[in-house]
Amino acid sequence: MLPILASLAGVCLVGLLIYGVSAQSVSRTLDERVKLGERPAAPDATRSLQTLEGGGRSSLAALRGKVVVLNFWASWCEPCQTEAPLLERAQRALLARRGTVLGVTYKDATPDSQSFVRQFHLTYPNLRDGEGSFARSYGTDQLPETFVLDRQGRVVAISRGEIDQAFIDRALALAQST
Amino acid sequence: MTGAPPLSRGPLRLLVALASLASLTLPFALPAGALAQARTSLPAIERQVMCVTCKIPLNVAQSPQADRERAFIQGLIDRGEGEAEIKNTLVAQYGPTVLGLPATNGFDLAAYLVPIAVVLTLLVLLVLLLPRWRRQARVQARSGKAAPALGAADAARLRSDLERFD
Numbered sequence: 001m002l003p004i005l006a007s008l009a010g011v012c013l014v015g016l017l018i019y020g021v022s023a024q025s026v027s028r029t030l031d032e033r034v035k036l037g038e039r040p041a042a043p044d045a046t047r048s049l050q051t052l053e054g055g056g057r058s059s060l061a062a063l064r065g066k067v068v069v070l071n072f073w074a075s076w077c078e079p080c081q082t083e084a085p086l087l088e089r090a091q092r093a094l095l096a097r098r099g100t101v102l103g104v105t106y107k108d109a110t111p112d113s114q115s116f117v118r119q120f121h122l123t124y125p126n127l128r129d130g131e132g133s134f135a136r137s138y139g140t141d142q143l144p145e146t147f148v149l150d151r152q153g154r155v156v157a158i159s160r161g162e163i164d165q166a167f168i169d170r171a172l173a174l175a176q177s178t
Numbered sequence: 179m180t181g182a183p184p185l186s187r188g189p190l191r192l193l194v195a196l197a198s199l200a201s202l203t204l205p206f207a208l209p210a211g212a213l214a215q216a217r218t219s220l221p222a223i224e225r226q227v228m229c230v231t232c233k234i235p236l237n238v239a240q241s242p243q244a245d246r247e248r249a250f251i252q253g254l255i256d257r258g259e260g261e262a263e264i265k266n267t268l269v270a271q272y273g274p275t276v277l278g279l280p281a282t283n284g285f286d287l288a289a290y291l292v293p294i295a296v297v298l299t300l301l302v303l304l305v306l307l308l309p310r311w312r313r314q315a316r317v318q319a320r321s322g323k324a325a326p327a328l329g330a331a332d333a334a335r336l337r338s339d340l341e342r343f344d
Binding site: 005009013016019020074076106107108109110111112129130131132 | 230231242243246247250269270271272273274275285288292299303
């Protein structure tokens with residue numbers, strides 16, 4: 001009786017461990033679908049997040065009909081500092097073409113994020129993902145990460161890491177092609 | 179060289195009783211804010227939170243982000259916030275991972291439930307097995323009392339040995 005119970009407990013623990021490893025690993029379903037040429041709907045688009053400057057909330061769904069460059073960033077992230085001027089240039093270009101950059105800060109204190117915005121003279125809207133659940137739905141586990149969405153709110157390009165001008169040009173061409 | 183006479187222990191006992199009473203009533207006598215202020219310190223909070231970028235406890239983290247977190251916590255302490263308030267603010271700013279505790283939902287719940295399940299299983303096993311072990315021990319003890327009978331030759335040798343000692 002005792003060996004059976006011990007074996008059962010062992011099997012349960014191993015099962016739990018396997019489930020835990022698979023549940024904790026970051027989802028890359030979006031990347032796989034985009035790589036296959038699909039345009040998956042942007043996850044969690046209706047989740048309402050607080051604006052960085054405070055005094056309101058907004059969501060990705062509020063930007064439906066616009067091309068959106070969704071950028072996850074934090075003030076402590078050095079590549080985020082490098083790509084900030086590039087994103088600001090993209091914002092100026094997008095304004096004329098019914099589009100916008102949307103920044104989402106993650107794992108960062110509000111005052112630090114706000115001084116980052118001032119330091120790099122960012123004019124695009126920024127939201128705060130305090131709990132990190134919005135970032136998690138995109139499989140975000142490193143910063144910066146950028147997702148380009150078309151006017152129907154579908155993901156057309158993903159960059160997990162610092163972006164460059166070539167990525168922006170290619171992704172925006174793709175997003176505006178529909 | 180002997181200890182103090184019993185009479186001199188009276189005032190000492192009175193002092194100890196007064197000190198105990200004071201320690202019990204002090205928290206109620208002080209305003210809650212003053213108490214939080216008195217208890218909250220940067221090292222105390224540092225021990226309980228993580229550096230969100232380095233993923234190690236803040237009290238051992240050495241990085242620009244760790245310094246920013248420390249400055250942020252110090253700002254909250256200076257504003258007179260208590261430990262619980264500071265932790266809540268940190269979670270709101272950096273997310274729940276800043277506490278370095280498993281979440282209370284999803285798979286992380288297992289971190290709380292598995293130890294409880296293990297302890298309960300061990301208790302159940304003890305309840306089931308202990309009577310059996312005690313029964314076995316009793317049976318062995320009883321069988322140990324009834325010594326096997328000696329053969330005639332052995333009995334004769336034992337007798338002669340005992341006689342030699344007499």
